[in-house]
Amino acid sequence: MKILIVEDEQGLREVIRESLEKEKYIVETAHDYITGLEKIGSYDYDCILIDIMLPNGSGLNLVRELKQLQKKEAVIIISAKDSVDDKVEGLDLGADDYLAKPFHLAELHARIKSAIRRKSHDGDTFVTLENIKLSPELRSVTVNGTDLTLNRKEFDLLYYFMINPNRLVNKTALAESVWGDYIDQADNLDFVYSQIKNLRKKMKDAGAEADIQAVYGMGYKLTTS
Template sequence: MKILVIEDSDSLRETIIRSLEKERYVVESAANYQDGLAKVSDYDYDCIVLDIMLPGGSGLALLQELKKIRKRDSVIIISAKDSIEDRITGLDLGADDYLTKPFHLAELNARIKSVIRRKQQDGDLDISLENLVIYPDRHTVYVDEQELVLNRKEFDLLYYFVINPGRVLEKSALVESVWGDYIDQVDSFDFIYSQVKNLRKKMKAAGAIPEIKAVYGFGYKLVTE
């Protein structure tokens, strides 16, 4: 799962990033309005943590831009301002939650999990597809009630496939979903091929009904019977 943190305070931004990475999220960041707008325009995120007061523009204005381009990324506003007007405006513009600074990192983590669960899992703790069950909060997978042991990248890939069933996913989208800003640190396409190959082998050995199929010239898609 991929999170974008848009926050101008270097210390707070880095603290949030470290906390979210411990929760096994792929985390990207921006320190001002323009960089944040560029990222939300070009990429999709499971959740955006958005400060209202940003250099170069307002977080509320960025929310309006998200609405204009019809992005459905979950958004949690974090702000030192606790006025009811800002809360109402932010929620009316499409924010999923509003958290006032200072806050505990544990609470931010809990709210991120909650908004992702509401939007992608209909409020459930798990995602089921045929005989495959994923628990995103616990990073565990079961096939016919037997745990399927995956490494982190394999899990991230499977989760991305499961929330996009039947959709052809290009290799570039898969790379972005599991590496984010760090894609230049690996030979990403070769690594994706290797990870998908291992994931398909493990799913087949476990007897999973859903299957990852290669779509020649495009990428992969998750199909069921």
């Protein structure tokens, strides 16, 4: 899987690249509009991350170019300008998602995976990890081919972990993704723990070959056994 990052801030570009490379993506970067345009014209990618405010051009124009070239890449706009207009315009131009800075890396992975999954038409819409198979469309999970009954929150939690396997998931990122943005200032997020406890128990009982572990102070990690 090839991903292009068009982002002018070196620090952010590097940290995203490093994080994505851990996921075994092949990552290329562009630091401005012109470089971005050249890369888009010359190569094909599976997913492109585009910042809106770029030196010598707007990221939105890159999205426009992609459409004109009739490219089928999944496009995610990442912008510091969390503006409704930009979001609407970007999505209208054909972007698949819009992510406002700052974001958690786990969230970025989740968005990239779901964007790529939606673009690919090979019918394989399942997310699998070891003996766990999850269908985001049907909202169903099987362990070793046996159905695992989860409530809404437990399903969302597992899905988030499944697309970020063996990675540290920040508890804020998790809470925001599963409970919604509004949770952000609610509390010390300890309530997340009680849900995870239930999910762990169900997974263990079903004989799943993966376990959710707490990482002190930071969050949780889904580890394959």
